Amino acid sequence: MRFVKTAGGSAKKPRPRAQFNLRGRLMLVGGALALCAVALVVRAVDLQLVDNAFYQRKADARFLREVPIPTSRGMITDRNGEPLAVSSPVESLWANPQELANNPAAVARLAEATDLPVDYLTRYVSQRKDKEFMYVPRHRRVNPAVAQKILALRIPGVFSQREFRRFYPQGEAVAHVLGFTNVDDRGQEGVELAFDDWLSGTPGAQKVIRDRHGRIVEHVDLVRPAEPGRDLVLSIDRRIQFLAYRELKRTLLETGAGSGSVVILDVATGEVLAMANLPSYNNNKVSGLNRDAYRNRALTDLLEPGSTMKPLTVAAALEAGVVTPATRFDTSPGWIPNGRYRTSDFRNYGVLDTTGIITKSSNVGVSKIVRLLPDRDFDAFLRRFGFGSSTGSGFPGEAPGTFPPPERWSGTDKQVMSYGYGLSATPLQIARAYAALGNGGRLVTPTFVKGGHSGESTQALAPEVAAQVMRMMQTVTEPGGTATRAAILGYHVAGKTGTARKSAGGGYSRRYIAYFAGLVPVERPRFAVTVVVNDPDPSGGGSTYGGGWVSAPLFARVMEGALRLMDVPPDDIETWLAAQAVEEAKRAKAQAAAAPRVAAGAAAVAEAAR
Numbered sequence: 001m002r003f004v005k006t007a008g009g010s011a012k013k014p015r016p017r018a019q020f021n022l023r024g025r026l027m028l029v030g031g032a033l034a035l036c037a038v039a040l041v042v043r044a045v046d047l048q049l050v051d052n053a054f055y056q057r058k059a060d061a062r063f064l065r066e067v068p069i070p071t072s073r074g075m076i077t078d079r080n081g082e083p084l085a086v087s088s089p090v091e092s093l094w095a096n097p098q099e100l101a102n103n104p105a106a107v108a109r110l111a112e113a114t115d116l117p118v119d120y121l122t123r124y125v126s127q128r129k130d131k132e133f134m135y136v137p138r139h140r141r142v143n144p145a146v147a148q149k150i151l152a153l154r155i156p157g158v159f160s161q162r163e164f165r166r167f168y169p170q171g172e173a174v175a176h177v178l179g180f181t182n183v184d185d186r187g188q189e190g191v192e193l194a195f196d197d198w199l200s201g202t203p204g205a206q207k208v209i210r211d212r213h214g215r216i217v218e219h220v221d222l223v224r225p226a227e228p229g230r231d232l233v234l235s236i237d238r239r240i241q242f243l244a245y246r247e248l249k250r251t252l253l254e255t256g257a258g259s260g261s262v263v264i265l266d267v268a269t270g271e272v273l274a275m276a277n278l279p280s281y282n283n284n285k286v287s288g289l290n291r292d293a294y295r296n297r298a299l300t301d302l303l304e305p306g307s308t309m310k311p312l313t314v315a316a317a318l319e320a321g322v323v324t325p326a327t328r329f330d331t332s333p334g335w336i337p338n339g340r341y342r343t344s345d346f347r348n349y350g351v352l353d354t355t356g357i358i359t360k361s362s363n364v365g366v367s368k369i370v371r372l373l374p375d376r377d378f379d380a381f382l383r384r385f386g387f388g389s390s391t392g393s394g395f396p397g398e399a400p401g402t403f404p405p406p407e408r409w410s411g412t413d414k415q416v417m418s419y420g421y422g423l424s425a426t427p428l429q430i431a432r433a434y435a436a437l438g439n440g441g442r443l444v445t446p447t448f449v450k451g452g453h454s455g456e457s458t459q460a461l462a463p464e465v466a467a468q469v470m471r472m473m474q475t476v477t478e479p480g481g482t483a484t485r486a487a488i489l490g491y492h493v494a495g496k497t498g499t500a501r502k503s504a505g506g507g508y509s510r511r512y513i514a515y516f517a518g519l520v521p522v523e524r525p526r527f528a529v530t531v532v533v534n535d536p537d538p539s540g541g542g543s544t545y546g547g548g549w550v551s552a553p554l555f556a557r558v559m560e561g562a563l564r565l566m567d568v569p570p571d572d573i574e575t576w577l578a579a580q581a582v583e584e585a586k587r588a589k590a591q592a593a594a595a596p597r598v599a600a601g602a603a604a605v606a607e608a609a610r
Contacts, residue, residue, distance in 0.1 A: 069204030072164045073185055074229030076178065076192075076199070078238040079271075079450045085178055085192070087164040087185075087229075091147035093136035099157030101129035106156045113150045114139055140183060141165045166192075170238060172280040173245040176296040177236060177272075177448065179396075180283040189294055191234065191448060193396045201229035233450045235271035240264060243561045245276040251554045252278055255545070256537035257514075261298040262558065263431040265528045267519065269453040270435065270444035272393070273527070273562070275299075275428075299398045302424035303532065306500030307547070308517045309420035310366045312433060314354060315461055315469045316381040322372040325468055327354045331364040338412050343367050343419075359475040361482050361497060363419045370418035375406040378414060384460040385433040386443060387425055393446040401425040420500060431530040434517045437473075438494070438525030441466040470494045474522050477552075483516060486552035488560055489579055490570035492522035495555070497547035502535075511535055516551035520559050523571035527562060531555050 076085035093114075100107050107125055111118040116137060128134045136158070139147070147160045166181045168174070179190025187196035204226030244262040252260055264274040281293040295301070317323040334348030343363050349356070357365030370378060383389070388403030402424045404413075416422045428446060436443040441461030447453055473494035477486045482497045495518025501508040514533040519525040531551040538545040562568075570576055 069206055069224075069226040070161075070163050071201035071203050071226035072228050073166060073181070073201060074199040074231045076232045076234060078234055078236045078241075079273075080237065081233070082238045083169055084174055084234065084236070084238065086167050086169070088167055089144070090141045090163055090165040091144045091160045092141055092163045093139040093147055093150060093158065093160050095125075095134055095136055095159070096157040097125050097128040097131050097134050100125045103156055106158075109153060109155050110136070110150075110158055113153055113155065168283050170242070171284060172282050173242050173276070174236065174238070175280050175283040176277045176294075176298070177234070177241075177275050178283060179294075180286050190296065190396070191232070194394055194448075195232055199229045199232060202227040234448055235266070235269075235273060235450045235452065236275070236448070237273050237565070239565050240558075240562045241274040241276060243565075244274040244558050245278075245280075247554050247557045248276050248278055251533060251550065255514075255533065255550050257533045257550070258535040259297060260531075260533040261301070261427045262532075262554070263298050263427045263530045264558070264562065265431050265435045265446060267435045267438045267525045267528050268444075270432070270446045271450065271453065272428075272446055272448050274558075296395070296397070298427040298530075298532075299393070299395050300426070302399050302401055302426060303513055304421050304423065304500050304503070305425050305430055306420040306498030306513065306515055307361050307363075308430055308434075308496050308498040308515050308530075309418065309423075310358060310361065311437065311469050311473055311496050312382065312385060313366050313370055313378075313418040314358060314472065315437070315465055316373055316378055317354075317369045318465045318468060319381065319461060320373055320377060323354050323369055325353065325355045325472060328352070329354075329357065329365045329368050331357075331362050331368075334364065336364050336367060338367075338415060343412075343415065355472045355475060358472040358496070359481050361476075366418045367415045370414055373414075375409060375414055378417075379403075379406050382417075382423075384443070384458070385436060386429055387423060387433070391426075391428055391432050391446050393428065393448065395448065398428075399426055401429055420498060427530045427532045430515075430517050431528050434519055434530070435525075435528035436460050437466050437469055438519040438528055439466075470519065470522055470525075473519070477518070482546075482548045483518075483552040485548060486516060486518060486555050488520060488556055488563070490572050490576035491520050491559075491563065492572050493556075493559075494519045494522045494525075495552070497552060499546040499548075510538065512538060512545050514545060514547045514550035516547045516555045518555055518559075520563065521568065521571040526566065526568050527559060529555055529559065 072087040075083060075087070077083055095110070100110070104122070107122055108118055110116075111121045114136060121137070124137060125134070139150075141163050151158070151160055164185060166185065168178060168180075177190055179192040180188055181192055182188050185200075187193035187199065192199065205223040207223060244264060248260050248262050251257065260278050262274065262276045263272070265271065266273055275296070275298050277297045279293050281290065314323070318325075328351055330351050331345060331349050332351075335342045335344040337343075345360075345362050345364050349360050349362055349365075352360060352362055352365050354369070356362070357369070382403065388401055390398050390400040404423070413422050432443070432446055440463040441459055442457045443460040444453065444457045473496055474492055475481050476483045476495050476497065477493040478484070483495055486493055486495050495516055498513075498515030498517070500513045500515065502511040502513060503509070504511070512535070514536050516531045517529065519528050531554050533550050533554070536545040536550045544550075
């Protein structure tokens with residue numbers, strides 16, 4: 001032990017060093033670690049048990065997403081099961097604007113891949129940089145191959161999702177009936193709109209986990225399965241529809257007309273077998289540039305029906321008992337006063353019976369007939385046939401027509417109504433009224449759905465009177481009538497022509513609407529048809545713009561095909577056999593004339609062989 005000398009010279013003994021307490025320090029460190037472990041356990045319990053829901057929501061908000069499961073729209077078919085509207089899977093490109101906004105190089109690559117201007121896409125992304133989702137412009141519902149080609153470039157923030165797109169195999173031939181869907185696959189026009197709830201499926205939903213790049217890394221749970229839309233079977237026959245469309249287009253080209261419609265109904269059920277309109281549009285590629293073409297003219301256009309009203313006027317008089325088919329009327333000198341104007345015939349037909357008034361389409365004769373009817377009786381009769389009200393077809397935008405009540409009639413209003421002026425109707429209304437004449441006087445509600453007829457109908461006319469009117473209309477298509485061009489070999493045809501002037505500037509212009517409304521076959525009517533050709537070119541003069549010249553041949557061509565397609569047996573066998581005999585005689589004569597030439601040729605060949 002050392003002693004330290006102090007300043008006073010004496011020595012002082014030093015204090016001993018403290019011993020190192022290892023045990024205490026270990027206990028201190030162990031205690032600290034134990035407290036940390038307890039804290040971690042407490043925190044884990046808090047996270048996993050106490051505040052589990054709170055933190056789970058926080059995590060889910062960042063990574064867990066509920067995404068829709070797309071579903072297909074129901075298919076639309078014609079009455080024979082042929083597809084008219086189908087949904088096909090497509091891809092829609094989408095992007096995360098927040099990720100793209102911070103990556104100009106990715107925007108440039110995306111613009112190059114999609115053929116979009118870089119400045120346009122940059123602005124588009126910038127305007128949405130506070131969002132996490134946007135569709136890539138012009139690349140929604142595109143061909144999957146196009147989408148996959150772009151996705152293969154692995155542009156950050158760009159993805160795709162499955163959707164469905166509507167396709168219409170028949171194109172513009174059935175466009176006005178079917179309509180179309182918008183980018184969200186919702187019906188916008190026609191049957192697609194009328195039956196949107198039926199056709200639309202219910203999208204499903206599933207929970208997924210996305211990474212920070214928006215990619216799905218795990219499917220967590222199925223929230224709701226997708227339910228596809230229900231199929232719809234229309235009453236339309238695709239073959240007859242195309243036939244009507246083709247012949248209508250041919251007629252418009254031949255006559256220079258501006259527009260036209262053809263409506264074909266099943267007489268007994270009211271089912272719409274065909275409804276064609278021109279101008280038309282391609283519902284596979286719809287734009288907002290020509291919305292007028294989307295209009296289904298057969299249901300929305302109100303037209304003065306012209307002489308197609310005359311059989312109904314005569315039917316009203318027959319029912320009232322004021323005329324018979326043989327009642328005679330003097331139509332000389334071919335006109336009668338009509339206020340400040342005249343009601344005129346094409347020429348002076350002299351004395352005509354009631355049937356002859358229909359055969360020759362005499363305005364004077366039918367005007368004299370309607371004078372025998374009280375105003376209210378005539379009004380009530382036409383309203384029973386549906387004039388002035390909607391047909392009840394359920395088609396969107398259908399017009400009810402205009403038919404003023406008797407209180408608003410004055411002067412010669414009833415007179416001009418008897419031959420189709422002063423009131424308006426749609427082509428479907430006219431076809432429905434004629435179907436009632438062919439259906440024993442029973443008025444049926446038209447339907448676009450196969451089997452959609454409820455069985456309800458109203459007796460608008462006594463069956464025996466309807467049969468009388470049918471026989472009168474048959475004379476229209478026979479020699480001496482105004483519609484011989486509507487005749488069909490092997491079938492009796494009942495019909496009525498119409499040539500109505502178009503109203504303009506408070507009067508009537510030199511522009512026309514050419515009608516033909518008819519039924520075939522007469523014995524057991526199967527089809528009721530209305531043909532409307534708007535603005536045929538009258539430059540040819542004479543009757544080249546009239547219903548008998550323009551619309552009747554169209555009717556005959558369409559019905560020849562429809563009768564054959566539907567296997568409707570002929571009701572005029574005698575005429576058909578006579579025509580076949582004439583054709584056989586012509587062939588025999590031609591063969592006889594050719595026989596000497598054939599024999600001479602054979603002899604020349606034999607001589608050459610020697």
